[in-house]
Amino acid sequence: MIAEIGAFAAALALALSLAQGVFGLAASRRDSRAEATAAIAQAAAALCVLAFICLIIVFVRSDFSVAPVAANSHIDKPLIYKIAGAWGNHEGSMLLWCLVSAVFGGVLASTRGSQSFGLWSRAVGVQGLVTAGALIYTLFLSNPFARLDPAPMQGSGLNPLLQDPALAAHPPLLYLGYVGLSVPFSLALAALLEGKADQAWAKALRPWTLLAWTCLTLGIGLGSYWAYYELGWGGWWFWDPVENASFMPWLVACALVHSAIVTERRGSLASWTILLAILGFGLALLGTFLVRSGVLTSVHSFAVDPQRGIAVLVLLAIAMGAGFGLYAWRAPKLAQPSGFAAISRESMLVWNNFGLAVAAGVVLIGTLYPLLVEALGGGLISVGPPFFNMTVAPLLAALFIVLPFGPMLTWRVGDMRQALLRLAPAAALAVLTLIIALVITHWRAAPAIGLAIGVWLIAGGLIYLWTRIRRGEGAAFAKIAVLPLAVWSMSIAHIGAGVLTLGAVAETAFRSEQAVALSPGEGVTFAGRRITMIEIGEVEGPNYSATRANFRVDSASGAGIVAAERRFYPTSPMPTTEVGILSSLDGDIYIALGEAVRDGAGAWSVRLYHNPLVHLIFIGVSMMGVGGLLSFIALTRRRRSAA
Amino acid sequence: MSLIALLVAIVAPAALSDPAQEARAQSLEREIRCVQCENEPIAQSTAEIAADMRALVRERVAAGDNDTEIRAFFRQRYGDFVLFRPPWDARTWALWGAPFLLLAGGLAGVLAVRRRRDGEVEDAVAEEGER
Numbered sequence: 019m020i021a022e023i024g025a026f027a028a029a030l031a032l033a034l035s036l037a038q039g040v041f042g043l044a045a046s047r048r049d050s051r052a053e054a055t056a057a058i059a060q061a062a063a064a065l066c067v068l069a070f071i072c073l074i075i076v077f078v079r080s081d082f083s084v085a086p087v088a089a090n091s092h093i094d095k096p097l098i099y100k101i102a103g104a105w106g107n108h109e110g111s112m113l114l115w116c117l118v119s120a121v122f123g124g125v126l127a128s129t130r131g132s133q134s135f136g137l138w139s140r141a142v143g144v145q146g147l148v149t150a151g152a153l154i155y156t157l158f159l160s161n162p163f164a165r166l167d168p169a170p171m172q173g174s175g176l177n178p179l180l181q182d183p184a185l186a187a188h189p190p191l192l193y194l195g196y197v198g199l200s201v202p203f204s205l206a207l208a209a210l211l212e213g214k215a216d217q218a219w220a221k222a223l224r225p226w227t228l229l230a231w232t233c234l235t236l237g238i239g240l241g242s243y244w245a246y247y248e249l250g251w252g253g254w255w256f257w258d259p260v261e262n263a264s265f266m267p268w269l270v271a272c273a274l275v276h277s278a279i280v281t282e283r284r285g286s287l288a289s290w291t292i293l294l295a296i297l298g299f300g301l302a303l304l305g306t307f308l309v310r311s312g313v314l315t316s317v318h319s320f321a322v323d324p325q326r327g328i329a330v331l332v333l334l335a336i337a338m339g340a341g342f343g344l345y346a347w348r349a350p351k352l353a354q355p356s357g358f359a360a361i362s363r364e365s366m367l368v369w370n371n372f373g374l375a376v377a378a379g380v381v382l383i384g385t386l387y388p389l390l391v392e393a394l395g396g397g398l399i400s401v402g403p404p405f406f407n408m409t410v411a412p413l414l415a416a417l418f419i420v421l422p423f424g425p426m427l428t429w430r431v432g433d434m435r436q437a438l439l440r441l442a443p444a445a446a447l448a449v450l451t452l453i454i455a456l457v458i459t460h461w462r463a464a465p466a467i468g469l470a471i472g473v474w475l476i477a478g479g480l481i482y483l484w485t486r487i488r489r490g491e492g493a494a495f496a497k498i499a500v501l502p503l504a505v506w507s508m509s510i511a512h513i514g515a516g517v518l519t520l521g522a523v524a525e526t527a528f529r530s531e532q533a534v535a536l537s538p539g540e541g542v543t544f545a546g547r548r549i550t551m552i553e554i555g556e557v558e559g560p561n562y563s564a565t566r567a568n569f570r571v572d573s574a575s576g577a578g579i580v581a582a583e584r585r586f587y588p589t590s591p592m593p594t595t596e597v598g599i600l601s602s603l604d605g606d607i608y609i610a611l612g613e614a615v616r617d618g619a620g621a622w623s624v625r626l627y628h629n630p631l632v633h634l635i636f637i638g639v640s641m642m643g644v645g646g647l648l649s650f651i652a653l654t655r656r657r658r659s660a661a
Numbered sequence: 662m663s664l665i666a667l668l669v670a671i672v673a674p675a676a677l678s679d680p681a682q683e684a685r686a687q688s689l690e691r692e693i694r695c696v697q698c699e700n701e702p703i704a705q706s707t708a709e710i711a712a713d714m715r716a717l718v719r720e721r722v723a724a725g726d727n728d729t730e731i732r733a734f735f736r737q738r739y740g741d742f743v744l745f746r747p748p749w750d751a752r753t754w755a756l757w758g759a760p761f762l763l764l765a766g767g768l769a770g771v772l773a774v775r776r777r778r779d780g781e782v783e784d785a786v787a788e789e790g791e792r
Binding site: 372383391397 | 687691700741742744745746748753755763767770771
């Protein structure tokens with residue numbers, strides 16, 4: 019019964035979303051149609067919420083007569099993973115897509131801000147059509163409420179790799195990011211239809227872009243963290259096609275966050291901002307397509323279904339056809355922007371957009387290239403980390419060298435001499451880092467440059483904060499207290515990029531690993547530490563059994579105990595690794611337990627990793643996320659006080 | 662010889678005694694693709710074939726082959742697919758050229774916009790100065 023309520027609510031939401039599209043696009047003035055559009059959008063959102071609640075209920079009650087529950091859940095699963103199971107599968111995740119799109123549509127319909135009625139109602143209309151497209155796909159091609167007859171007695175369980183708190187939160191965050199980009203897309207199409215992209219429009223665009231970017235940042239960060247501690251080989255980013263699928267929209271969203279600032283503050287770059295908004299959503303849809311179609315061989319091959327892939331491709335073609343078609347037709351008619359000098363905040367933001375857009379293009383080509391070669395009969399090739407590290411890393415390095423100048427320059431015409439003077443201490447620190455790193459690493463240029471850039475970003479961000487604090491009046495604390503949230507958010511995000519750079523460079527360049535065979539009582543010297551296996555034995559978990567080994571790590575600064583496991587789930591043929599991680603200030607000792615060595619002497623194969631400064635990667639990403647969140651709060655607060 | 666290396670690798674996946682060789686072996690293991698798994702380097706994979714391939718990398722490194730020779734060895738044996746570093750031939754010129762084309766295109770775009778605006782901004786600055 020509950021599944022039928024859910025299916026009915028989703029179907030009703032589809033009808034309402036279509037109505038929202040028609041009314042929204044037709045309403046241009048403040049009339050009853052505009053009011054109806056808002057009410058319809060809110061009702062559609064409420065119905066999607068109801069449908070999703072129904073899905074969660076059938077998962078919690080383990081109603082195995084519902085197909086996705088039978089395929090992905092299990093009686094013995096802990097409650098939290100039964101709930102997370104609702105979106106941890108293809109059908110449920112598509113309903114989540116619809117839910118987010120509809121709720122964003124409802125919120126968009128409730129917050130007009132200072133936009134004109136035409137712009138606002140058309141954006142709500144386009145958003146309605148986006149929701150409708152997602153609902154059509156969900157209801158007709160991947161119905162989460164499909165019944166099974168006869169119902170199985172037991173479910174086939176979730177992939178044990180996915181039974182993890184980080185991974186319970188990873189898909190919803192990514193979807194908030196992906197679908198969050200649909201709102202800038204709707205606003206962009208509305209602007210093209212109206213032939214107007216003014217500052218009020220950019221003001222409405224910015225919080226949505228920031229929300230999407232922040233969610234993508236945190237979602238990608240969580241996924242990377244999960245890969246680090248769950249996959250058991252010490253890596254955190256592999257330029258996997260599925261990782262790239264989320265990285266491309268992130269890059270474009272990051273460019274959009276910055277170009278929208280220019281459009282709002284100066285009225286410039288409106289046409290470019292619109293193009294980015296269209297591209298961002300296109301790449302988000304492409305990401306959904308790449309993940310869901312299984313067109314790319316990838317470790318993330320959890321949901322493989324070519325028919326659904328084609329359907330996503332059709333939706334992608336419709337959205338991008340409409341987007342680019344409108345863009346080609348209407349963008350030339352948009353008002354010409356006001357000017358700015360070569361040395362100004364605007365021009366720095368243009369360079370930011372240049373770097374991020376080129377990086378997104380390179381990742382796109384690298385990700386799709388093997389498909390292209392194969393389709394043209396060129397056989398199978400792989401484009402992996404060596405290609406991306408050689409191309410994207412230098413681009414981002416150049417971008418990061420320019421970055422600290424941006425905040426230091428004023429709008430329209432900036433003073434480069436003054437900016438250089440202020441940033442001189444940061445430059446000195448960076449050069450010092452470069453020299454020290456070169457000497458220590460015996461002239462390995464790439465990691466030394468990387469570390470110097472990280473220091474440059476952090477020091478540059480701190481100097482900017484300091485100049486802003488000094489500008490205030492009164493006592494030191496008063497000066498800090500009156501600093502606008504926007505200054506904090508930008509500084510935290512930029513410093514976070516520096517922290518991330520330090521961690522990524524140190525981990526990539528200076529990690530060490532060693533495979534050893536250890537029996538209880540035996541030890542080995544690794545990365546300046548003594549690592550001893552204390553004991554190994556069997557333990558029982560709630561729905562798995564495991565082999566657990568305890569290790570003792572002795573270093574100059576003290577000793578620590580850490581456990582590593584190999585888990586066997588009855589529902590899955592492959593064992594999973596639960597690595598043991600011992601964190602300290604200089605990085606992680608990371609221990610993955612392998613199999614018993616074959617000759618039977620009681621020794622186990624163990625892989626040891628030392629990942630220097632790896633925690634800085636996740637701290638840096640979190641700082642970027644916090645920066646985005648603070649900026650979002652600052653924007654919505656400003657909007658409320660203006661209303 | 663290869664069989665012995667294989668057995669040694671499974672019984673005791675010992676590191677190469679020379680740290681420089683060991684580091685090279687590890688970095689090669691991160692850019693050679695496991696032929697059985699989906700999109701995993703042999704460094705990461707738990708499959709048996711990956712263990713065999715790791716042993717093979719170590720054997721070649723110990724035998725004194727350089728990185729290019731080892732890549733060529735694997736490429737000959739398993740095809741281009743096995744290398745995460747795309748080959749440089751007629752099929753991949755567009756791939757390796759793409760970053761440069763994008764850079765050039767982007768630069769041209771930025772400069773075109775800049776040239777158009779320089780004129781405007783001089784007018785604007787002049788206007789502001791008069792005010």
